[in-house]
Amino acid sequence: MAERPEDLNLPNAVITRIIKEALPDGVNVSKEARRAISQAASVFVLYATSCGINFAKIAKRKTLNAGDVMAAMEEMEFDRFLQPLRKKEASEQKLKDKERKSETEENDKSREEEEELHMEEEQDGENECEEEEIEN
Amino acid sequence: MSARNVEDKVAVNIKHVSLPMSRVKLIMKSSPDVSNINQEALFLTTKATELFVQHLALSSYKSGSGKDHNALSYSDLAGAAEESETFQFLTDILPKKILAKDYLKSLEELPEEGDN
Numbered sequence: 001m002a003e004r005p006e007d008l009n010l011p012n013a014v015i016t017r018i019i020k021e022a023l024p025d026g027v028n029v030s031k032e033a034r035r036a037i038s039q040a041a042s043v044f045v046l047y048a049t050s051c052g053i054n055f056a057k058i059a060k061r062k063t064l065n066a067g068d069v070m071a072a073m074e075e076m077e078f079d080r081f082l083q084p085l086r087k088k089e090a091s092e093q094k095l096k097d098k099e100r101k102s103e104t105e106e107n108d109k110s111r112e113e114e115e116e117l118h119m120e121e122e123q124d125g126e127n128e129c130e131e132e133e134i135e136n
Numbered sequence: 137m138s139a140r141n142v143e144d145k146v147a148v149n150i151k152h153v154s155l156p157m158s159r160v161k162l163i164m165k166s167s168p169d170v171s172n173i174n175q176e177a178l179f180l181t182t183k184a185t186e187l188f189v190q191h192l193a194l195s196s197y198k199s200g201s202g203k204d205h206n207a208l209s210y211s212d213l214a215g216a217a218e219e220s221e222t223f224q225f226l227t228d229i230l231p232k233k234i235l236a237k238d239y240l241k242s243l244e245e246l247p248e249e250g251d252n
Contacts, residue, residue: 008163014154015189022190023197023208032210037192040213040226042163044188047225048181049164063172064164069180077222081187085180 008042015041048072153182160185195220 015038019029051072052064073081160182164173193208199219200212211233217226 008159008166010155010159010163010185014156018154018186018189019193019208022193026206027197028207029193030207030209033196033208033213036210036213036230037189039229040192041185041189043226043229045160045163045181045185046167048184049167049170052177052181053167053169057169063174064170064177065174066176066180069177069184073184076225078184078188078191081184081191084187085183 010038010041012038048076051075153179153186155182155186157182192216192223192226195223 012034016029016034019034019037023029048069049064049072052068055068055071056062056064070082070085073079073085157178161173161178164170164178164181192213196212196216197208199216200208210230214230214232217223217230218232223230
């Protein structure tokens with residue numbers, strides 16, 4: 001059974017910092033408000049997850065992937081959040097598009113340039129994967 | 137500062153999360169039917185949660201009762217949950233507070249309910 005949201009809290013210090021960064025300087029946040037936001041954040045995670053897993057089920061997958069999360073955000077009407085997240089997705093999609101493009105491109109010169117960019121971006125991508133592995 | 141440096145900084149910001157992904161993973165796994173979570177899905181969820189916290193705090197502060205521009209109170213949050221469609225899912229955990237006597241009064245005014 002799912003546990004109560006109160007038992008699955010996010011660290012107070014981090015939540016407080018995020019709140020402070022979002023608000024204008026000098027705004028006080030009551031302890032009660034902080035706790036409430038923290039709980040809301042946990043509920044948000046649960047809501048996003050259950051929404052996302054529905055998409056995974058439709059695709060007959062048991063693993064929740066990035067596409068499911070993006071679809072969940074749209075379903076929840078949190079378009080706001082999609083912009084910064086999309087930037088990340090977009091840069092990775094650009095990479096895939098470039099790969100596809102270079103296969104069909106007739107012009108050798110532009111293919112060379114694209115490969116250079118591709119190699120740079122690939123390196124960044126690899127670094128990212130390493131970081132994530134270490135965190136695990 | 138060269139343009140490249142600025143881009144790198146922005147890129148680092150996008151990739152950086154403050155919330156611990158291990159904790160977010162714990163919460164996600166408490167949801168039924170979740171067997172596995174792809175690493176990128178975990179990152180995106182964590183990032184989205186941070187953005188959500190910012191959005192909730194700022195929206196509530198902006199649409200707050202206006203009594204105190206220097207503070208964010210619980211009632212500001214409860215107000216946002218009730219008034220904004222985006223935050224509807226929070227109404228259960230961010231209920232508005234009323235005085236006990238007002239609640240008891242509203243109970244007396246309810247019509248007789250049949251079987252639910």
